[in-house]
Amino acid sequence: MRIPLAILLLLPLAEIATFVFVGKYIGVLATLALIILSGVVGLLLLRIQGAGVLRRLQTESRNEKGSAREITRGAMIVVGAFLLLIPGFLTDILGILLFIPFVREFVWSLVRPHVTFAGASHFSYRTNTSSTERDTGRSTVIDLDTEDYQREPNRQSPWSSVRDGRED
Template identity: 50%
Template sequence: MRLSLLPIFVFLMPLAEIAGFIVVGKMVGVWATLGLVILSALLGAALLRIQGIGILQRISTESRNGGDPGREMVHGAMIVIAAFFLMLPGFISDIIGLLLFIPAVRDLAWRILRNRIVVVGNSRAFRRGQGPGAGPQAQPSKPGTVVDLDETDFHREPKRNSPWSDQKRLED
């Protein structure tokens, strides 16, 4: 969607949602319409919780294996947007939200957005392509490497003049 069409969309969407309420309210009644709105909000919250945890695990796995987590990040963002649409009162936003929960629709959106999104990170796992970080040293480190420091390995004396110091300063 072009950026210049966004204000028109923002203005017309509530009008379309109100029209949807009127149409559905005439078909099934007021209480059933309110029940559907509440049910869709609860469904959005539940789907966000279930799907969101899975997406976070896939992003972590993809990053740990040295892959590009861009696709999973976009899928995660689309799931958050889908849950937001489901939690909004209205049937048109619910349809958009349900469509975004379908993996095939998210894959289609990813194919459209893929060339416009760049994932940037400082981790060596992100520097596997061409460029200054590429090469044999750009391989991801072994998982499970732990650096254990004792009090003798790491100790820092507080600075007396620091504003975060517990000691009183001369100016006070």
């Protein structure tokens, strides 16, 4: 938990330092133009690649042959495009790297032990489990089918349209 928090806190500082460094060498206007250009490229890639990823996932889910690798690969492409949208050179570099196939394969090799895929309707990512969970083999995940779960309106909610058995 500490590493993501440190990244979240230090990334803006690193981006600002990179802006200053790049701006010193190529000028303020060129730096701003690069930032705007990377945002436009990220938006275009998100639109093109994101739509392609969604189409592939829909096709695979219809055929019931979806794979965790394809889902993760698609997610990395979308994350890469979002990183290009975020103003900053460091996030742009990370975003561009996620569009390179062998980098995605490397990330997949790191993520694979944490991914569980049991068909088109169930995909989960798990973090490190506690030692007692590993020892006992018990998991805290409860997997319900659609017929096992029923959602009823909360009559106590102030936003509920059903109160005291009558419709508002």
